[in-house]
Amino acid sequence: MxxxxxxxxxxxxxxxxxxxxxxxxxxxxxxxxxxxxxxxxxxxxxxxxxxxxxxxxxxxxxxxxxxxxxxxxxxxxxxxxxxxxxxxxxxxxxxxxxxxxxxxxxxxxxxxxxxxxxxxxxxxxxxxxxxxxxxxxxxxxxxxAEPQCPHPCKCADGIVDCRENSLTKVPTHLPEDTTELRLEQNGITEIPPKAFSPYRKLRRILLSNNELDKIKGDGLFEKLPELQHLDLRKNKISRIEASAFQGAHNLTDLDLSNNQIGMLSNDTFRNLTKLSHLIISYNKLQCVQRNALAGLKNLRIISLHGNDISVIPEGAFEDLKSITHLALGSNPLYCDCSMRWLAEWVKKDYVEPGIARCMEPPTMRDKLLLTTPASAFQCKIEYSPLKAEMQIIILLSNDFVVKRAIEYRFSIRFKKPFFRAAKQQPAEVLAKCDLCYTSPCENGGFCEALPDRQFRCKCTPGYHGDRCQHKIDACYGNPCRNSGTCKVLEEGRFRYLPNVTVGVLIKVVARRADFRVSVCDSCDCAPGYKGLRCESNVDDCANNRCANNATCVDLVQAYRCDCAPGFMGEYCEEKIPFCTKGHDPCENGGRCVDHKTHYSCECPIGFAGLNCSTNLDDCVDHMCQ
Known part of the structure; x- marks a missing residue:
C-alpha cells in the first residue's frame, strides 16, 4: 500500500x-x-x-x-x-x-x-x-467519533437541550441520532422549511415560550416519521396554514395552548390520525369550522377551554370516535337551537365534565351544557316583512351593481341588512365565523368571506380601499395627456336612486336601468389637441394651402409646407426664377441654365463645381522642368 x-x-x-x-x-x-x-x-x-x-x-x-x-x-x-x-x-x-x-x-x-x-x-x-x-x-x-453539538446547546443521550439561550433561529447541524429537541424559552420567530427533516429519529420537539406567529404549510414536519410529541405552547401563533402538519402521521400529542389562534379551519388536523391529545385552550378561538377536526378518529382528549367560542357547528365532532374528555369551559356559548345537537352529544358519554356554561340568550344564561335539557335549546325566529319583495328583485336582476345598490339603499332606509330573512343569532355571534355579517364594506361594497376570518370587499364603481371607504378621484394622477387639464364631473362613479317605493324599484330592475355614471371626468385639452384624454393631435393639414404638390407637415396648432423642387414661398405657391437677378448662383463667369425644376452652371475653362466655384489647379500634370 x-x-x-x-x-x-x-x-x-x-x-x-x-x-x-x-x-x-x-x-x-x-x-x-x-x-x-x-x-x-x-x-x-x-x-x-x-x-x-x-x-x-x-x-x-x-x-x-x-x-x-x-x-x-x-x-x-x-x-x-x-x-x-x-x-x-x-x-x-x-x-x-x-x-x-x-x-x-x-x-x-x-x-x-x-x-x-x-x-x-x-x-x-x-x-x-x-x-x-x-x-x-x-x-x-x-x-x-462523537457527533458535534451546536453551540450553546448541550447534547446527551439523543437529547439536544437548547433551552433559555436567547436563540432567534433553530440551530443547525444537530447530531443525526437526535430524538428530542428542546428549544423552550428562546426568541425563535420563524422555522425554515424542512429545518427538522434531516433528523428522522426525532420523537419530541418542544418549542414553548418562543415568538412564533404562525405554522406554515411548507412541509416542516413532513419527513419525521417518528414524531410523537409537539409542544407549541405560549407563542404568538395566530394562524395555522393548510397542510401545516402534513406528514406527521404518528403524532400523538399536540399542545397549542396560550397562543392567539382565532379560527380552526376545515381539515387543519386531517392527517393526524393517531393524535390522542389536542390542547388549544386559552387562545382567541371564535370559530371552529364544520370539518376542522375531521380525521381525528383516535383523539381522546381535546381542550378548547378559555376561548371566545359561541357556536360549534353540528357535525364538528363527528369523527371523534374515541373521545373521553372535552374541555369547553370559559367560552361564551350561545345556547339556541343550533347548539341543541351538542347538548345531546355531551350527555351520551358525559365527555364534558359539567363546566361549560351558556352565556346567551338571556333565558339560558349560566345554565350548564351538560345538565340543561336539550329541549331548552330553542330559537326565536323573526321574519322580515320585506323578504318577498327582495326575492322578486333578486330574481329579476343579474346585475351585480344593481343588486348592491338596492341592498345599500334598503340598509340605509330601513336600518337593517337587506338579506336578513330571519333573525336567529346576533350579528356579533354570526360574525365570529363570517366577518361579513358585520357589514364591514362601506358605500354599498359587496363583502366576500375568506378563510381564517378574513374578508374582501368588492367596491361599487366610484370607491376603493380595503373597506371601500374612499371615493375615487377620477382625476388622480391626471389622466389627460399633452398638458390637458382634468375636471371631475361627478363625485365618484356611482349615483344612487332617490327614495322610491319597492314597486318602483322592481320596475327599474325589470328595465335593467343602469345606475352607473358613464363619464366621471373630463379633459380640457391644450390648443392643438383633442380626444377623451387629449391623446390626439388636431390635424391642421386637413384644409392646408400647400400648392404645387408640396407636402403638408402637421404641427401643433399649425402646419408647414415642404416644397417640391423648383418652388418656394410659405405655401410653395411661387416658382423659383432660376438664373434671374438675385437667383443666379453661378460664379466666375459661369452661364446659368434654367431647367424649370432646377438649374445648372456651364463653367468657363479653369473652373468647376455646382456653381463654378472651384478653381482647377492647372499645375497638376505640369510639364515644368
Missing part, C-alpha cells in the same frame, strides 16, 4: 475521513471521494499526502473544511468541491483566499448557505462577507 498512487472510493456511503483513515497510503497522488455522504474530512489526514495531485470531493455533505487542510500540498493541481453543503461563514474564509491564490483549484465551488450567499462562487466572495452567527461552532479541523 505504501506505493499506491490512485485510490477511488467514489459512489459509496463514506461519512467521515478520520485521522487514521488514510494511514499507510502517503504516496497517493489521486484521491477520488465523489458521491459519498461525507460530513467531515480530517485536515491532518489530507495534509500528510504530500504528493497529492488530484482531490475529488464532489457531491457530498461537507459543510466546512479545516483551514490547514491544504497546507504543504504543493503538487495539488485539481480540487473539486461541487454540490456540497458548504456554509460560507467565517470558518471558510481561508478557502476563498486559497482559491483566489490558485485559480486552477476548486472551480465551481459554491456556497449552500447562508441564504444571501447561496449559489455564489466561493472564490468571488470578499473577506467581509464571511460572517458567523454564533449559533454553530465549526472547526472542521478533526473528525471525532
Amino acid at each position: 505504501a506505493t499506491l498512487h490512485v485510490l477511488d472510493l467514489s459512489h459509496n456511503q463514506i461519512a467521515t475521513i478520520g485521522p487514521k483513515t488514510l494511514r499507510g497510503v502517503s504516496a497517493l497522488r489521486h484521491l477520488l471521494l465523489d458521491n459519498n455522504v461525507l460530513t467531515c474530512v480530517d485536515e491532518a489526514s489530507i495534509r500528510e499526502l504530500k504528493d497529492l495531485e488530484i482531490l475529488m470531493l464532489n457531491n457530498n455533505k461537507l459543510v466546512t473544511l479545516g483551514k490547514e487542510m491544504l497546507n504543504g500540498l504543493s503538487h495539488l493541481r485539481t480540487l473539486k468541491l461541487a454540490d456540497n453543503a458548504l456554509a460560507c461563514d467565517c470558518h471558510l474564509a481561508w478557502l476563498s483566499r486559497h482559491l483566489r491564490s490558485y485559480p486552477r483549484l476548486g472551480q465551481h465551488t459554491r456556497c449552500a448557505s447562508p441564504a444571501n450567499l447561496k449559489d455564489r462562487n466561493l472564490a468571488d466572495l470578499l473577506e467581509h462577507e464571511f460572517k458567523c452567527s454564533g449559533l454553530v461552532e465549526r472547526t472542521g479541523s478533526e473528525c471525532s
Whole structure:
C-alpha cells in the first residue's frame, strides 16, 4: 500500500475521513471521494499526502473544511468541491483566499448557505462577507467519533437541550441520532422549511415560550416519521396554514395552548390520525369550522377551554370516535337551537365534565351544557316583512351593481341588512365565523368571506380601499395627456336612486336601468389637441394651402409646407426664377441654365463645381522642368 498512487472510493456511503483513515497510503497522488455522504474530512489526514495531485470531493455533505487542510500540498493541481453543503461563514474564509491564490483549484465551488450567499462562487466572495452567527461552532479541523453539538446547546443521550439561550433561529447541524429537541424559552420567530427533516429519529420537539406567529404549510414536519410529541405552547401563533402538519402521521400529542389562534379551519388536523391529545385552550378561538377536526378518529382528549367560542357547528365532532374528555369551559356559548345537537352529544358519554356554561340568550344564561335539557335549546325566529319583495328583485336582476345598490339603499332606509330573512343569532355571534355579517364594506361594497376570518370587499364603481371607504378621484394622477387639464364631473362613479317605493324599484330592475355614471371626468385639452384624454393631435393639414404638390407637415396648432423642387414661398405657391437677378448662383463667369425644376452652371475653362466655384489647379500634370 505504501506505493499506491490512485485510490477511488467514489459512489459509496463514506461519512467521515478520520485521522487514521488514510494511514499507510502517503504516496497517493489521486484521491477520488465523489458521491459519498461525507460530513467531515480530517485536515491532518489530507495534509500528510504530500504528493497529492488530484482531490475529488464532489457531491457530498461537507459543510466546512479545516483551514490547514491544504497546507504543504504543493503538487495539488485539481480540487473539486461541487454540490456540497458548504456554509460560507467565517470558518471558510481561508478557502476563498486559497482559491483566489490558485485559480486552477476548486472551480465551481459554491456556497449552500447562508441564504444571501447561496449559489455564489466561493472564490468571488470578499473577506467581509464571511460572517458567523454564533449559533454553530465549526472547526472542521478533526473528525471525532462523537457527533458535534451546536453551540450553546448541550447534547446527551439523543437529547439536544437548547433551552433559555436567547436563540432567534433553530440551530443547525444537530447530531443525526437526535430524538428530542428542546428549544423552550428562546426568541425563535420563524422555522425554515424542512429545518427538522434531516433528523428522522426525532420523537419530541418542544418549542414553548418562543415568538412564533404562525405554522406554515411548507412541509416542516413532513419527513419525521417518528414524531410523537409537539409542544407549541405560549407563542404568538395566530394562524395555522393548510397542510401545516402534513406528514406527521404518528403524532400523538399536540399542545397549542396560550397562543392567539382565532379560527380552526376545515381539515387543519386531517392527517393526524393517531393524535390522542389536542390542547388549544386559552387562545382567541371564535370559530371552529364544520370539518376542522375531521380525521381525528383516535383523539381522546381535546381542550378548547378559555376561548371566545359561541357556536360549534353540528357535525364538528363527528369523527371523534374515541373521545373521553372535552374541555369547553370559559367560552361564551350561545345556547339556541343550533347548539341543541351538542347538548345531546355531551350527555351520551358525559365527555364534558359539567363546566361549560351558556352565556346567551338571556333565558339560558349560566345554565350548564351538560345538565340543561336539550329541549331548552330553542330559537326565536323573526321574519322580515320585506323578504318577498327582495326575492322578486333578486330574481329579476343579474346585475351585480344593481343588486348592491338596492341592498345599500334598503340598509340605509330601513336600518337593517337587506338579506336578513330571519333573525336567529346576533350579528356579533354570526360574525365570529363570517366577518361579513358585520357589514364591514362601506358605500354599498359587496363583502366576500375568506378563510381564517378574513374578508374582501368588492367596491361599487366610484370607491376603493380595503373597506371601500374612499371615493375615487377620477382625476388622480391626471389622466389627460399633452398638458390637458382634468375636471371631475361627478363625485365618484356611482349615483344612487332617490327614495322610491319597492314597486318602483322592481320596475327599474325589470328595465335593467343602469345606475352607473358613464363619464366621471373630463379633459380640457391644450390648443392643438383633442380626444377623451387629449391623446390626439388636431390635424391642421386637413384644409392646408400647400400648392404645387408640396407636402403638408402637421404641427401643433399649425402646419408647414415642404416644397417640391423648383418652388418656394410659405405655401410653395411661387416658382423659383432660376438664373434671374438675385437667383443666379453661378460664379466666375459661369452661364446659368434654367431647367424649370432646377438649374445648372456651364463653367468657363479653369473652373468647376455646382456653381463654378472651384478653381482647377492647372499645375497638376505640369510639364515644368
